[in-house]
Amino acid sequence: MSDKEMNKIANRQVMCEVLTEAGKKSKDLLVLTSDSRGSASLVPFAEALPKQMIEVGIAEQNIVSIAAGLAHSGKRPFVASPAAFLSMRSIEQVKVDVAYSNTNVKLVGISGGVSYGSLGMSHHSLQDIAVTRAIPNLQVLLPADRHETKAMFQALTHSDQPAYIRLGRNPVQDCYSDANYGFEIGKAVTMKEGTDVVLIATGETVRIALDTAENLMKDNISCKVLNIHTIKPIDKEAILSAAKETGLVVSIEEHSIFGGLGGAVAEVLSEVADVIHKIIGIPDEPAVTGTGLEIFTHYGLEPKSFGKIVKEMVAQKHDKTGV
Amino acid sequence: MNELQKKALEIRKDVWRMIKNAKTGHTGSDLSCADILVSLYYHVLNVDPKNPKADDRDRYVQSKGHAVEVYWAILADKGFISKEELATYSQYGSRLIGHPNNKVPGVEMNTGSLGHGLAVSVGIALAAKLDQRSYQTYTLLGDGELAEGSVWEGAMAAANYQLDNLTAIIDRNGLQITGKSEEVMRVEPLKEKWEAFGWQVLEVADGNDIESLIRAFETPHEEGKPKMILAHTVKGKGVAFAENVAAWHHKVPTDEQYEEALVSLNQQLEVLEK
Ligand SMILES: [Mg+2]
DSSP: OTTSSOOOOOOHHHHHHHHHHHHHHOTTTEEESSSOOTTOOOOHHHOOOGEEEEEESSSSHHHHHHHHHHTTTEEEEEEEEHHHHHHTTHHHIIIIIIIIOOOOOOOEEEBTTTTTGGGTTTOOBBBBBHHHHHHOOOOOOOOSHHHHEEEEEHHHHHHOOOOEEEEEEOOOOOOOSSSOOOOOOOOEEEOOSSEEEEEEEEEHHHHHHHHHHHHHHTOOEEEEEOOOOOESOHHHHHHHHHHHHHSEEEEEEEEESSSHHHHHHHHTTTTSSOOOOEEEEEESEEEEEEEEHHHHHHTTTTTHHHHHHHHHHHHHHHHHHHH | OOOHHHHHHHHHHHHHHHHHHHHHHHHHHHHHHHHHHHIIIIHHHOOOOOOOTTTTEEEEESSSTOHHHHHHHHHHHHHOOOOOGGTTTTTTSSSOOOOOOOSSSSSSSSOOOOTTTHHHHOOOOHHHTTTTOOEEEEEEEGGGGGGGGHHHHHHHHHHHOOTEEEEEEEEEEEEEETTEHHHHSSOHHHHHHHHHOOOOOEEEEEEOOHHHHHHHHHHHHOTTEEEEEEEOOOTTTTTTGTOOOOGGGGGOHHHHHHHHHHHHHHHHHHHHHO
8 A cells, every 4th residue: 555545435435426427417317215325425416416316215125116116117226225234124125126027226235244343233234245146137246446336337327237236335445546447247357467376356355355465475476366346247257267277266255155255256166176265254153343444354354364364275275286 | 887897707707717727826816806907907097008118108017916817818808918828827938927927018017926016116106207207007906915014115105205196906805815804914994094104095895896996096186195996895706606715815616616607707797798
């Protein structure tokens, strides 16, 4: 971080900017909130485009069904509601009214993962990737930083497919220098080339993987870093070729170790022999509470602990292969 | 009116035939709401089988999705699909599945899980308001369905957005799969509940009487209020042995019962012919 300013802009603020700009061009673009416009940083949208902001109150089932009805009638609704509720309380409406009826609803789970760190398991969303990616006809996306958020939401305003997007609450440090790197839904981004191991990350853990890779250069370990911003449809080719190049995959995510990014990567890797894969995430327990950083640190989701694990895995691989 | 009554009897015959052939279906639920659907599709709704996605069409969402055989029979009779296709109902690979399926022309939204249709219809009606479009939105709910909390979220929102372009109908037959609805989960007093939620409520004492139903449909909306038609119906209506019997919710007729049902429906048709 030495040569860069600390970023103070949260991804949700960038979402608001993109949606406000797109909303000015098309009155069909709507934002729906469940008493959540503040937490979603969408107040500027509401002020600029009051007629395109639909308040539904604290009713997460209702917000999804209403959005589906609006989309069925030609609107382009973005639902912004806490990820913990949107991916659980309203999941049947997501399955039936959005995915099954095939309505163009964008479901934005705000304050995802452990963003609401001290508020406890009710407010943590550490199962949302597992749940949403099992639903047919639903894309699942997580941006790594503000630049990717911009590129992603610009793409989403033009897409006709249902999607779930998880955003964190706090600003994350930049992974990209700008938004013009050729973002495409479903196409993984190689953030850094490397030969000993591939670190696969999504959302806020991409920055951790990049910092880890940088640190490990001192130990002569060469890490490739792959950003899976789209968990579904997953970029199988990118994962397979990275795995074959390095023979070792370590995935890291702000999600339960069950069914998230690690699970999705493991499903892809189950088709190939001789690749070791370790999944780093939140273990199967109600996560500890504290600040996001405290929780990340508790579970080893930071460059130091993660680097240690990667180093061990690389050593194991070398023992096994004799290389 | 005579023509619509005859139509409802013919549609009932289709329902019995489909369920007997497929050996599955929600007989009692279909027969309960057959007159409501006939009123909608042959008198109220502005829909065109030749242009099922016309911009200005009225929208119908069947929230009690399980009463689907009567829906398929009507869509076939209206020409949205062919009459021959009805024979594929519930067969392997058929699009005429056991719940509304929007791959079938004329069906707006997929339903099946109860408690979704009203809130989806709120979205559809709200879109009309936002764009100042004139189409009307209709949705049909079962009475057992009213135990779903999401129904009341939708009810609240419809009044909040002042959707006087939305009409919901409750097929109030008093029965559900386990028995009497009031014993399974008390939902009364319904009229007062919906009024308290900000709805205009019209009660139809005989919800199988097409003339009364149409009168309720044609009663103008009070300004700014969604309209609820509380239709008191008879589950299994039209064939004596199936009427008001909870077990007929999804019972399949034997050969003898099927014959008896057809004889009864044909007799009723003859009376109307005179
Ligand atoms: Mg009933």
